[in-house]
Amino acid sequence: MSLPQQTTILIVGAGPCGMATALSLNHQGIHDIVIVDALLAGENSSRALVIQAATLEALNDIGCLDDLLSIGDKPDTLDIHHGSSRLISIDFSLLAPHTKFPFTLVIPQTNTEAVMLGKLDQLGIKVFRPFKVVSVKPSESVEEGMFEVRFASGEMIKTKYVVGADGAHSAVRNEAGVSFKDPDGDEKQDYGNLSQLVLGDVTFTSPPQIPTKTLGTFSHGNFSLFAQFPDKASPDPTCTVYRVVSSVPVEDGTAPQAPSAEYLQALLDRYGPPALSSDPAVNAHPTRIDRLYWSSRYRTRSAIVDRYFTLNPNGGGAILLLGDAAHIHSPVGGQGMSLGIRDAISLGPVLKAHIDSRDSTSSSKHFEEWGAIRRRYAITVIAMTKEALGMMTASRRVWAPLLMVGFSVLRFLGRFRFMKQMVAYRISGLADI
Ligand SMILES: Cc1cc2nc3c(=O)[nH]c(=O)nc-3n(C[C@H](O)[C@H](O)[C@H](O)COP(=O)(O)OP(=O)(O)OC[C@H]3O[C@@H](n4cnc5c(N)ncnc54)[C@H](O)[C@@H]3O)c2cc1C
CATH class of the missing domain: 3.30.70.2450 (Alpha-Beta Plaits)
Structure with a gap:
């Protein structure tokens, strides 16, 4: 399949977050998009096994939830034990006042990606493969306000917007000169x-x-x-x-x-x-x-971009980053893919507003607001996963009898509804929406 020479939005990466971006844009009525991936076929490994409630809400909003719900399991509790004794049973059913989906959906990433790909196919949106992005530069004709994106195979496409959904080793992020570091400057990251x-x-x-x-x-x-x-x-x-x-x-x-x-x-x-x-x-x-x-x-490593978007210096569009290209952290808590899909779905209306706006200076405010919110949520998730890792590795730092007291306190508090509800709410991501 040959690549078009020009588009309005180029999405780089057809992982879950790139595909969610395409679905969200389509939902906004934006059809001039091209999605590319470096691999000949999608990765076939189960990786992320859960989707959190806030992400189920977002997927529902763009009409991409029913098939996922029909495949996955919906356990409403997650038990945490110390040895063979229970510390807490996290009860997702207590989220019922806050969401239509009071559970975590257990579904392997392979299936999540297959459902999204099927949906794109139904909408007539093809993924162009294998097209590996190697360079992203503002177009030489300044008045165009476009980017020129080049591929390892030698092709080039002109585009107003580039969405970097190309994973933790993002080429788009490198080309935009965006840094990717631990938010606490904790580069040693010894867990x-x-x-x-x-x-x-x-x-x-x-x-x-x-x-x-x-x-x-x-x-x-x-x-x-x-x-x-x-x-x-x-x-x-x-x-x-x-x-x-x-x-x-x-x-x-x-x-x-x-x-x-x-x-x-x-x-x-x-x-x-x-x-x-x-x-x-x-x-x-x-x-x-x-x-x-x-x-x-x-x-286990935590990192986040210093900015989620980079405007074209010649005016016009921007480079935007999301998913693992924008943030990574420990998979403890099953947050990575869920957060990235929410980045992607929330970008749809923001890009639409930018495209529709005649005044690109004032409309860059949309990107600023979107980037600031997404960065804040990602920092919250990174802090939460670090907190969980800190608790799990406490036995290295805390005197054993004291640790046992800590576990007894947790076991006691874990019996209370408010505690179960608070933990479930934090994991669900519902505070983000
Ligand atoms: C072993 C493993 C276990 C995991 N377990 C969990 C878990 O339990 N829970 C959880 O929430 N998360 C887990 N994750 C993380 C989860 O898989 C990611 O958060 C999720 O895949 C991020 O989606 P994404 O679309 O941002 O990036 P990716 O899934 O990495 O997709 C990026 C896509 O971009 C393409 N690409 C890369 N470079 C280029 C380029 N230059 N040009 C064109 N295309 C390019 C790639 O081929 C790929 O298809 C795990 C990850 C791994 C590796």
Whole structure:
């Protein structure tokens, strides 16, 4: 498929946030858009497994929610344990006064992307592949107020606006000369055992004896997460598949890029909930990982752009950044993709207002407001994930008996409705909308 020579809006990156941008623009009645991606096909890995309530609201607003709801599971609680005892059960049903979607939607990123791609297809919006952006410069003919975007393959497209949705290593961000740093200047970012996470989509030799579909567990300064895949999104329709996540103790060194079933099981045996242990001395119904469908490691790092938009110095349009191109942080709390999709959906009306405006100076205020709000929300999420990491790694800094007192306080407060509601509200992102 050959690339058009000119467009009004070029979206770089057809991950979840680039596709959400295209859907939001289409919803605003803006059709002169081109979306490109460097890869020949979308990435086929499950990565983000949850979508938060605020993002469900945003997806609903642009008519892209029903198919996701029909595939995903809607657990309304998330249990957090210390060892085998429960600290708190986060109750998303308590969000009912604030949202039509009082749950977290469990759906692998592969399925989320497939639904969005299907929607784009229905609307006649094609993703141009493989087109890897290598340069973004203001057009040489100053009066045009356009950008010239060049691709590794040699093609060039002229565009008024460039939306950089090209992920954590964004070429668009680099071309715009935008810095990407930890907001607290904490470049060392030592989160101890939580500095590295490993993830795997697995089956077990026998069903784990865990009564809930999702469970987070603290143990000896480590954290693990267990979540059951929705039946309709299982990588293997013949059996129940689970996502397991575990932190990697510092003394274990760098985790393999694609950890094996044995590597993951060894971590579950040491730090997972007893119900996932293969050791009969710990687990009355010992089980172990049987099949491994996908695994990866994830390095915890936080960074945010210093600005979300860069105006064309010759007037006209702008370069805008969103999703992982604008902010990254630990996946603890399942926030990254959800926040990025909300960046994207909120940009639609802002771009429409800019396009419709005859006075581009005053309308850049829309970008300023949008950028300031998105940056504030991202900083809040980064702070929240750092707070969670701080709690999870407290055993490295806090005297053990004191830590036990802390857990007892949390267990006590966790019984109260206001506490469950407050935690659910923070995770849901509903404070952002
Ligand atoms: C192993 C792993 C586990 C994760 N787990 C979670 C989780 O549990 N929860 C959670 O919320 N998040 C998780 N994430 C993060 C989540 O996947 C991201 O937040 C989400 O993918 C961001 O979407 P995006 O569209 O901004 O970027 P991406 O999904 O990275 O998409 C960017 C797209 O841009 C394309 N691209 C890149 N460079 C160029 C270029 N120069 N030209 C053209 N196209 C380009 C890429 O091919 C890609 O398709 C995980 C990520 C990883 C890697």
